[in-house]
Amino acid sequence: MFEPVDIPRDAKPILTVSGLMKKFGSLQALGGVSFDVRRGEVLGLVGPNGSGKTTCINVMTGLYRPDGGTIDYAGRSVGGMPSHKLVHLGINRSFQIPKPFKSMTVRQNIETAAQYGGNPRGRSGVRPLMEFLELDGAAERSASELTSAQQKMLDVARALATDPKVLCVDELGAGLNPAELAHVASLLRQLARAGIALLVVEHLMDFVDQVTDRLVVLSAGKNIFSGSLSQAARDPQVVEVFLGAPDER
Numbered sequence: 001m002f003e004p005v006d007i008p009r010d011a012k013p014i015l016t017v018s019g020l021m022k023k024f025g026s027l028q029a030l031g032g033v034s035f036d037v038r039r040g041e042v043l044g045l046v047g048p049n050g051s052g053k054t055t056c057i058n059v060m061t062g063l064y065r066p067d068g069g070t071i072d073y074a075g076r077s078v079g080g081m082p083s084h085k086l087v088h089l090g091i092n093r094s095f096q097i098p099k100p101f102k103s104m105t106v107r108q109n110i111e112t113a114a115q116y117g118g119n120p121r122g123r124s125g126v127r128p129l130m131e132f133l134e135l136d137g138a139a140e141r142s143a144s145e146l147t148s149a150q151q152k153m154l155d156v157a158r159a160l161a162t163d164p165k166v167l168c169v170d171e172l173g174a175g176l177n178p179a180e181l182a183h184v185a186s187l188l189r190q191l192a193r194a195g196i197a198l199l200v201v202e203h204l205m206d207f208v209d210q211v212t213d214r215l216v217v218l219s220a221g222k223n224i225f226s227g228s229l230s231q232a233a234r235d236p237q238v239v240e241v242f243l244g245a246p247d248e249r
């Protein structure tokens with residue numbers, strides 16, 4: 001499961017987001033967000049609280065319709081498609097606050113996701129997935145009994161059970177201890193080596209540094225930077241967004 005694959009260096013992006021817009025009433029949560037991600041790449045999406053990171057994932061995964069802009073996935077336009085269609089096409093996500101079916105066991109949660117996602121491996125893939133995410137010891141426990149770290153892993157397992165080509169993870173690192181963080185970082189890298197394109201939303205910069213190949217920085221619903229973390233740390237606009245203007249520090 002999740003063996004490394006060869007990805008041509010000149011492969012086109014599997015997902016391209018361009019000028020994405022989303023309003024909630026008078027609030028412009030996304031004011032023209034653009035980026036792309038390739039198979040095998042881990043793209044970090046960072047920015048202050050309320051900058052639009054989760055909204056971006058919510059729009060990309062069909063929870064909300066965009067008000068403008070385009071989302072191209074594997075050669076087709078998918079902006080505005082509902083979640084279940086996007087899951088079947090290969091775009092899925094984990095949630096900032098995990099949303100397992102709490103009355104179901106871990107195994108049932110993952111089986112349900114595999115069926116929903118139409119994964120051809122179906123139930124046969126559920127056990128290896130639980131082992132991969134170290135949930136096998138809790139397979140028959142109800143999801144409500146899990147620790148918050150395990151609930152996050154269950155959320156990832158449910159997404160992976162649908163066999164995504166693009167996986168968005170929203171603040172997976174929050175609340176994890178350093179050993180758990182290092183473990184999750186290595187799992188995400190393994191998924192990327194297996195050819196999945198990952199969009200990682202995160203506040204923890206050490207984790208971002210360990211996991212991502214490239215960063216996009218959002219501020220007030222706009223992307224203000226794209227490049228490496230070390231370049232971001234030297235970019236005056238990025239520094240201002242995270243630390244405030246020089247006279248405010």
Ligand SMILES: Nc1ncnc2c1ncn2[C@@H]1O[C@H](COP(=O)(O)OP(=O)(O)OP(=O)(O)O)[C@@H](O)[C@H]1O
Binds near residue numbers: 024
């Ligand atoms: N369903 C919604 N209805 C109304 N406003 C919303 C909704 N979802 C998000 N917002 C608003 O949109 C803006 C962007 O929110 P979003 O959750 O995308 O930010 P974020 O970057 O994920 O923040 P955080 O780092 O705190 O998770 C915020 O002002 C938020 O209050």
Ligand SMILES: [Mg+2]
Binds near residue numbers: 053170
């Ligand atoms: Mg968020």
